[in-house]
Amino acid sequence: MNVQDMREKKENELREELSGLLREQFNLRMQRGIGQLATPHDLRRVRKDIARVKTVLNEKKKDSKAS
Secondary structure, three states: OHHHHHHOHHHHEEEEHHHHEEEEHHHHHHHHHOOOOOOOOOHHHHHHHHHHOOOHHHHHHHHHHHH
């Protein structure tokens, strides 16, 4: 998902997306811990997606305070 799509979503949808990404990150970490992680690049992708969602949420928060 790119940043433009995220900016079009509502805040509660972004929070749901963030929750799902955090859950996915947890599962990937557990797989890595027991040696079953087949695609290690997924950890990096999820971590960056989490950062993108948090960035957009902070932008929305700042915009609502400025208004």
